[in-house]
Every structure is written in C-alpha cells, then in structure tokens.
Amino acid sequence: MELQLSTPALLFSAITLLMLAFTNRFLAIATLIRGLHKNYLKDPDQEIIVEQIHNLRRRLTLIKNMQLFGVFSFLLCVICMYLLFQGYTSAANWVFVISMLSLLISLGISLVEIQISTKALNLELSDMEDIFEKRKSSLDLFFKKDDK
Secondary structure: OOOOOOOHHHHHHHHHHHHHHHHHHHHHHHHHHHHHHHHHHHHHHHHHHHHHHHHHHHHHHHHHHHHHHHHHHHHHHHHHHHHHHHOHHHHHHHHHHHHHHHHHHHHHHHHHHHHHHHHHHHHHHHHHHHHHHHHHHHHHHHOOOOOO
C-alpha cells in the first residue's frame, strides 16, 4: 500500500481534538490544584489533601507527557506530508509509522491518567461514604419498617 498525501492529513483533526481534550484536562487540574492549595493552607494536617496533591502532581506529569507525544505526532505528520510532497515515499512511510506510534503512546498515557483520575475521585467519595454510612445507619433505625 502506498502512502497518499491525504493519509497523514487525516490525522490532523484527530490530533487537534486530542490536544484540545488534553489541554482541557490540564486546565481542570490547574483549577483543582489552586483550590487544594487554599484548603491546604487552611488545614495542612488533612491527610486527604496531601494525598490529592500527590495524585495531582502525577496527573500533571502524565498530561504534560500526553501533550508532548501528541505534539510530536502532529509534527511528524507535517514532516511526513512534506516528504511525500518531495517524493521521498520510503522516508515518509517511516516517519508516518513513528507518528502513529507517538500518537499511540499519547493515548496510552491518557489511559493511565484516567485511571489515576478515577482513584482521586474515589478518595473524595470515601470521605463522603463514611459520613453517609453513619447517617444511613441512624436514619435506618428511625425509618425502619415493621415486617408484620
């Protein structure tokens, strides 16, 4: 199969949308970090805040790497198109393969970041679940139906 000039161009919209999603995740984490920082200054002994800060630091690093590999993939697509335009099809094929691998790495890192994000949400829910379970048990006694 011969690589056409339009093939790497098809990735432009996909990579651009991914970069937009990665940037939105970055901005959301930046907002969370600022909020946690304020909470940490108020009460630095809260263990959950410290855990969330460590979690957000890892996620921030992952998002930076996701963006790095996404931009690298985009750059390689442009180089691939230039090589195809110049008639260097063999080199263009290799550059396109590397571009696809870079995009695959970016998506893989995204999956890891999603897993860590889920763990962070579970940390938040664990606090609320403890409070809910205490309330639930006391409310269950009050609203308990008689099985007669």
